[in-house]
Amino acid sequence: MADDATTIQKTAKRGPSPEPAKPYHHGDLSRALVAAGRRILESEGPDALSLRAVAREAGVSPAAPYHHFKDKGELLDAVAAEGWRELGDAIARARTEAASPAVAVTEIGVAYIRFARENPALYRIMYRMACDRNTMPEHAKKAEGGIGQVAEAILAAGAQPTSALDLQLIQIAAWCTAHGIAEMVGFKEFEDLKEELGGEEAFVRAVLAHVGILSGTARAMLQHT
Amino acid sequence: MADDATTIQKTAKRGPSPEPAKPYHHGDLSRALVAAGRRILESEGPDALSLRAVAREAGVSPAAPYHHFKDKGELLDAVAAEGWRELGDAIARARTEAASPAVAVTEIGVAYIRFARENPALYRIMYRMACDRNTMPEHAKKAEGGIGQVAEAILAAGAQPTSALDLQLIQIAAWCTAHGIAEMVGFKEFEDLKEELGGEEAFVRAVLAHVGILSGTARAMLQHT
DNA sequence: CCTCCGATCTGGACAGCGTTTAGATAGCTC
């Protein structure tokens, strides 16, 4: 945690070697390890993401990471945290770029699912860590720039929740839905359907269109007919 | 696959030992291995579910399973298949026991989520195997007694899909939603909310109530206001 | 400037894992 400018200075002052890469004791390893982890995740998939492989990729011994993370899990959690931050950014971007408040909620959902699909291994780690270590709260905070805006987007879209609890439930429902679609959209058996609808995003939008996020008022309305 | 009545006969004809357990060469190991797997899953969690542990639990050498499954994955897949079958049963039961067709869809969702919550380790394996090995189609068929009824339940509830594709999308949406809730309902941060609503099932029903599964017609209706 | 301290990293070790191989064993068929 105390390794920002200080270690970078250390790194810089060492010798005339052209690469700033392998500086001193190491430099700031924790960051390098997380980066190495992501590299492996993208190139070799989540099953290849072993502590030893990460250390190898970072050019250190298998025991080195233990001076920065108490666990393999803690390392993966750090990788996951980066993912949650990026997911939050993607959501925030989707909201500001939405054509109108009315479609912002859908666009957020699409962006969420797209992120999960473009970083499947990362998303898997993100969720696995959240479940195993119950670190969801902290991670959700990391992505709060994005996820925290969902409630506002829902309100801006014209939903009329009957209470704060109602709004909270709407938010949870939306989140669950996005997660469910994100995890299932890759199934092979949907291949034909995707093609028929003109691509994966079209498929995602079609499914999303069939899941209404309902406030209490809208629900009452529907039930009434 | 050729081990049904035949092996049971072998098992039966052997000696006066009171337990039918440890019969001959082994008996029918594949079944015993799957059972051992489930036992470990329930008592020690999914991380303890190693091939060697399963073999140990079944009382055979670590190499024995390879005569019945080509892989660790194939063994886990067999465990998962059992899970899908049971999930199918649970869904079918929920449908027939529903007070009316109108609430059957919700009851199916509740049953799905309850199953996942009561067998978290099993459900995890089920999904992991479905994703990794793309064996979802076969598994879905195993549960078809239940899952196949979802479309009928939706229609019986009075939904008016505009086309076969519309109905299919409704079904997928429902499935994604159930999966999403099933995986997220255990998060610690929802603890307070669950208590406030009077228990986990009440929480699940509340979230489900906020996710409307919409047919094309209902969707148009909502949009219209 | 030198010395010492504490953080950082290495090499080696341990148990456990999935998987393969060669060889023992036991039921089935003739």
Add this chain to the structure above:
DNA sequence: GAGCTATCTAAACGCTGTCCAGATCGGAGG
């Protein structure tokens, strides 16, 4: 009873996560 084949064991391989003793090095105190 002999031979065949399916089944199981023992041992080994390379991999994993984790811990330990000792080497290495940057920075603080004299």
